[in-house]
Structure formats: C-alpha cells, structure tokens
Amino acid sequence: MNTILIIEDDLAINDLIKTTLEKNDYHCTQAFSGTEGLLNIKTATYDLIILDLMLPGLTGEEFIEKLLEIADIPILVASGKDSIDSRIACLNLGADDYLIKPFDINELKAQVNALIRRTRKNPVSDRLGYKEFILHRELFDLEINGQLLHLTKQEYKIIKLLMENPGKVFLKQEIYEYAWEDYYMGEDKTINVHISNIRRKVKPFTDHELIETVWGIGFKLKK
Incomplete structure (x- = not known):
C-alpha cells in the first residue's frame, strides 16, 4: 500500500484529502505544520x-x-x-507538481495517481537530493534548478559520495580511492582539479556552493 504524508493546516481540507485517498487504497498520515511534517519524515517512509x-x-x-x-x-x-511565479518557484525548488486551491477532489486523485505511477517507473532511489541539487544516479547528471549538467564518471562519484553522507568530512584519500577505485599515492592535484571542475559547472546555475573545502583535511557538502 502506498503511503502519503498530507501537510495541511486546514483541518477540513486535510481530513477531506485523507478520507478520499484512503478510499482509493492509500495509507495517509496527517501533519498540520511544516515542522510536524519534517518530524514524520524522520520517523517513517512515504511515497508522496x-x-x-x-x-x-x-x-x-x-x-x-x-x-x-x-x-x-x-x-x-x-x-x-x-501566481505563475509561485508555481515556478516551487517547481524549481524541487516540487514535482502543483495544484491550485480550490481544487476538484477528482483532479487531486488523478495527480496523486500520476505521480505514484511516475515514481514506480522512475524509482526514488534513482535520484539523490540535497538543497536545490538532484543527482540522477543512472544518467550521470546533476540537476540544478531544472538545469541538467552532465558529469564525468569521477565527478559523479565524488558528488554521490558527499551527497550520500551530508555533514561528513572525507579525506582526500577516501575520495580518491572511492572515485578512482585505486590506491591513493598522495597526489592532491587530481582531486583538486576535479573539485574545481565541479564548482565551475555548478556556479552558473546557483549562488550556493555544493562542495566545501575543509582545510588540511578534505571536503564535505556545503551547508
């Protein structure tokens, strides 16, 4: 059974969505604030x-x-x-679809069904998200605010390692041995060049840096 988290502070609307979707064999959890929604994300798994x-x-x-x-x-x-600006802003942030209130409940069901079908065809595990960055695991692409950047194999593996471990600082040796699948011989230039290339590719599409240098140690994701 697909599980859906409803984050809506209007009790009547929240209840209506929950009742409607549960009649269509979805399991729903209700939250009434963004903070409560985040707490649910940390304790359970959801499909939508x-x-x-x-x-x-x-x-x-x-x-x-x-x-x-x-x-x-x-x-x-x-x-x-x-407004068009609100819809575009949300889609650029990472939302997958946008429904304007007041909405027809049948339109809501149709969009929910479509997103669930799309997810089954393109499993969530094929994408890795961090802030406005989405890493497409199978395509070697990094998506930034709707723009796709093609990565080399090593660039992809460096970003994948960091995004799978947000907050963790990786030694240059760890990055090299993971991305190149070879022993690290103490050569910093190769890693530094690839990190610089990643930053150069990312810079035109966002003000946020993706990778932070931890001087004397290595690299981590930028908070």
Whole structure:
C-alpha cells in the first residue's frame, strides 16, 4: 500500500484529502505544520507528500528546501497561491507538481495517481537530493534548478559520495580511492582539479556552493 504524508493546516481540507485517498487504497498520515511534517519524515517512509505552502511556522517553501537535505520524496503542492511565479518557484525548488486551491477532489486523485505511477517507473532511489541539487544516479547528471549538467564518471562519484553522507568530512584519500577505485599515492592535484571542475559547472546555475573545502583535511557538502 502506498503511503502519503498530507501537510495541511486546514483541518477540513486535510481530513477531506485523507478520507478520499484512503478510499482509493492509500495509507495517509496527517501533519498540520511544516515542522510536524519534517518530524514524520524522520520517523517513517512515504511515497508522496501533499504539501500546502501557507503553513504556520515553517512555510511550504522552507519545508521543500529542508526535505531535500534529508530525503528524496515526490511532492505535490496544493496551494491557494495561484501566481505563475509561485508555481515556478516551487517547481524549481524541487516540487514535482502543483495544484491550485480550490481544487476538484477528482483532479487531486488523478495527480496523486500520476505521480505514484511516475515514481514506480522512475524509482526514488534513482535520484539523490540535497538543497536545490538532484543527482540522477543512472544518467550521470546533476540537476540544478531544472538545469541538467552532465558529469564525468569521477565527478559523479565524488558528488554521490558527499551527497550520500551530508555533514561528513572525507579525506582526500577516501575520495580518491572511492572515485578512482585505486590506491591513493598522495597526489592532491587530481582531486583538486576535479573539485574545481565541479564548482565551475555548478556556479552558473546557483549562488550556493555544493562542495566545501575543509582545510588540511578534505571536503564535505556545503551547508
């Protein structure tokens, strides 16, 4: 049974979505703030998130940013914000689809079904997310705000290692032996050149750095 997390502060709307989807064989968990939604993410696994934007405390947009740091779960935004700018901003942040309130409940069901089908064809495990960065495991591509960058094998493996272990500092030896599958001979130039190439590729598409240098030690993801 597919599991869905509903993050909506309006009790009536939250209950309506839950009741409707459970009649269609989905298991639903309810949350009423972005903070509560994040707590649920840390304690359970979900196939889809239905997300309001105007939430108490942590907004929907802030929730999306924080979610990408800890998990890769499809997001259907359901919001009263109906401007093109709001929709584009959410999709660029990492949302998968956008539904404008007030919505027809049958349209909601159709979009939920479509996202679940899409996820089955393109499993979540094929993507790894961190902030606005999405690493496509099978394509050797890094997606930044909707733009796809092709990576070399070593660039891909360096990013994959760091994104799978956010917050961890890796020694140059560890990075080299993982990405090149060879013994490290103390040669810093090769790693430094590849890190520089990654930064150069990323820079035109975001103000955020992806990789941080920890001087005298190695590298980690930039917070």
